Amino acid sequence: MTATGNTDVVARLRAAGCVFAEDEARLLTAAAAETGADLAELVAQRVSGTPLEHLLGWAEFHGLRIAVTAGVFVPRQRTAFLVDEAADLARALPSKHPVVVDMCCGSGALGLALATILASEGHRITLAAADIEPAAVECARRNLTPIGAAVYEGDLFDPLPDELRGRIDILLANTPYVPSEMIAHMPPEARDHEPRTALDGGPDGLDIFRRVVDAARTWLAPGGHLLVESSAAQTPQAITVLTEYGFAGRIAESDELYATVVIGTKPAM
Known part of the structure; x- marks a missing residue:
């Protein structure tokens, strides 16, 4: 040109x-x-x-x-902070071969980034991913199949093999957290081109978060960690939800990336 x-x-x-x-x-x-x-x-x-x-x-x-293909949620740069937090937690796990699940995976970016970081440090992980959107599942398979990760299509934990129940050490869950009434105010490139299921978190933005926390009690291993991106305004409610379901909750924030991550840890037995 x-x-x-x-x-x-x-x-x-x-x-x-x-x-x-x-x-x-x-x-x-x-x-x-x-x-x-x-x-x-x-x-x-x-x-x-x-x-x-x-x-x-x-x-x-x-x-x-x-x-990333049409109809698939585009990974945000701020979500790199969630991956970094997950890497720190994975390094501290007693297991030498942790099990990681990328829930609401979209393109599979979070799982791939975490696996790449840990592999570069000599760590091995078992990685699986899941999403309800067929386009996302197809895209995630393009990204994750080359590293041996399975990608499942279905609603949250429903499609995961039962052998993972109670064995997940790190659960990455980039759940939708935009309140329903705010979808109309989002930029057109998100509102009109990304699946609503990847954006709409219900009336207060925490509907999917609550479902994930509830099910995570069964799916996480003792001492396992759940990491979810959130808005800063939602964190008090999110911590309350984690506490109600028996998790130890904390908040991690990055001023540089304008990122907020809610972390829940299942009690060790």
Whole structure:
């Protein structure tokens, strides 16, 4: 593409409100060159609100390129903090071969990132993932099958093999936590292009969280940990829920990533 053409792309993206217009123009131009796609069509879709990651076919997350397809939740950069917290907990586990489950997995980004971190340090894990959305399951299998992780389709714990019951050491659960009435106020690229099941957390944003905590009592191993992303405003309620179900709860926050993670630990026997 000529310098003038690239300038035009940047100008269109900036006019549409893309904060990182220069970076997006570069990525879209490269994607068109690599795939043979029409750059003008890619730009038109981006301007209309299609997530950049859906157009590229991948998202960068925790230093990895994660396959992301249309209709699949795009992993947020702030969620890298949840992965880091999970890695710290996994390192401290007595088990030398912990069992990890990525619940509401979307593309499988969290599970893949955690497995990659721990593998680089010589740790072995058994990883499984699950999601209710068929498109997400297909995408997660693209990302996770190469590392030997199984991905199951179904509602929360329902599709998991019974052999995992009571054996999960680390449960990553990026549950939807946007209150239902706030969905309409989300950016169009999320509201119109990502599955509502990945966004809508019910009236107070904690409906799915409550279901996960309830079931986790059975599925977590003694001393196992549940990690869930949350908004800062929801943390008092979330801690109350964890306490009611017998978990030791705490909050981890990252000012740098504007991230809040609720962590529940099942009592050790």
